[in-house]
Amino acid sequence: MCSERMNRLCDFIDRKVDDGTCLPIVNAAHSSMRNIGKFLVFFVYFISTFLAFTSFFIIIPYEQLYKPTWFLALLGVIGFYFLFMIQYHYYKARTIPPVQNPGEEGDAFCEKCNYWKSDRAHHCSVCERCVLGMDHHCIWINQCVGLHNHRHFFLFIANLTLAASIIIIAGYPSFYDHIFMETSENTYCTTILDNAPLQNVICDYDGFARTSVVFCYLLSGILLVMVGGLTMWNVYLISIGCTYIDYLRLTGTKRKTNARKRLNKGLKSNWKNFLGLRRNRSFFKCVILPTALPPILFENIHSHSDVFDVV
Numbered sequence: 001m002c003s004e005r006m007n008r009l010c011d012f013i014d015r016k017v018d019d020g021t022c023l024p025i026v027n028a029a030h031s032s033m034r035n036i037g038k039f040l041v042f043f044v045y046f047i048s049t050f051l052a053f054t055s056f057f058i059i060i061p062y063e064q065l066y067k068p069t070w071f072l073a074l075l076g077v078i079g080f081y082f083l084f085m086i087q088y089h090y091y092k093a094r095t096i097p098p099v100q101n102p103g104e105e106g107d108a109f110c111e112k113c114n115y116w117k118s119d120r121a122h123h124c125s126v127c128e129r130c131v132l133g134m135d136h137h138c139i140w141i142n143q144c145v146g147l148h149n150h151r152h153f154f155l156f157i158a159n160l161t162l163a164a165s166i167i168i169i170a171g172y173p174s175f176y177d178h179i180f181m182e183t184s185e186n187t188y189c190t191t192i193l194d195n196a197p198l199q200n201v202i203c204d205y206d207g208f209a210r211t212s213v214v215f216c217y218l219l220s221g222i223l224l225v226m227v228g229g230l231t232m233w234n235v236y237l238i239s240i241g242c243t244y245i246d247y248l249r250l251t252g253t254k255r256k257t258n259a260r261k262r263l264n265k266g267l268k269s270n271w272k273n274f275l276g277l278r279r280n281r282s283f284f285k286c287v288i289l290p291t292a293l294p295p296i297l298f299e300n301i302h303s304h305s306d307v308f309d310v311v
């Protein structure tokens, strides 16, 4: 009953969009999304700077009360690595445009672009173009995730999830001492710490250290749940060889499910294709190191072949 009503509502909205009645509202919504996206890009940089500052200058120096120096040095190195990888892949995901739709006569026709649309392309109303291998339009990078920037997007969220996990596990004593500050024996500002170059400056501002540690820890928890969930969902989709749009488009009937199964080249091949581990490219070079790769396209895009890489 509920879904019937929802379907009728969707049909009504589709009709109004098609006949142009809602066009000003739809255009305003897409324009707002683009503007919100610009703001969110700065927000991501602000949040990642805050997390890095709190981790390196408050949490790691404070953890010397609980952990050996060699372990904290290792945490510092790993932290720098993740910070660099997160910034690198975020920048690439945001600035590399997904591959343009290579459609040609005989393919489906996109009335919005007024051009032919190839099999694996999808029209994005916010970007106002057809995107090859489109996964979704992401307001956090202010463009579509599609063929070519999908790999960077995935490595960005995977590295962010791992970094948040490390803060949650390694920073728990700091969080505990500062959230229950009234009963704690030690806090960042009441302990003399070695290798804490900004301790005096930070502790000049009343409550700054406590607020930063608690907020950093809770934010890492939120990131772990939300970005971690998105990462796991992407892991599943990559493992079955399709994008989110493919999943939506090819779910429902047996014919659609069979078409989706044909995109699945097997777990190992799907991951190798997605990460670009072809032509003698190694996992170390393409995943562990920050590496940008040229897109690998269809072997023969117009033969409706299933050979397709999402890089």
Ligand SMILES: [Zn+2]
Pocket: 110, 111, 112, 113, 114, 117, 122, 123, 124, 128, 129, 130
């Ligand atoms: Zn289009």
Ligand SMILES: [Zn+2]
Pocket: 124, 125, 126, 127, 128, 136, 137, 138, 143, 144, 145
């Ligand atoms: Zn888009």
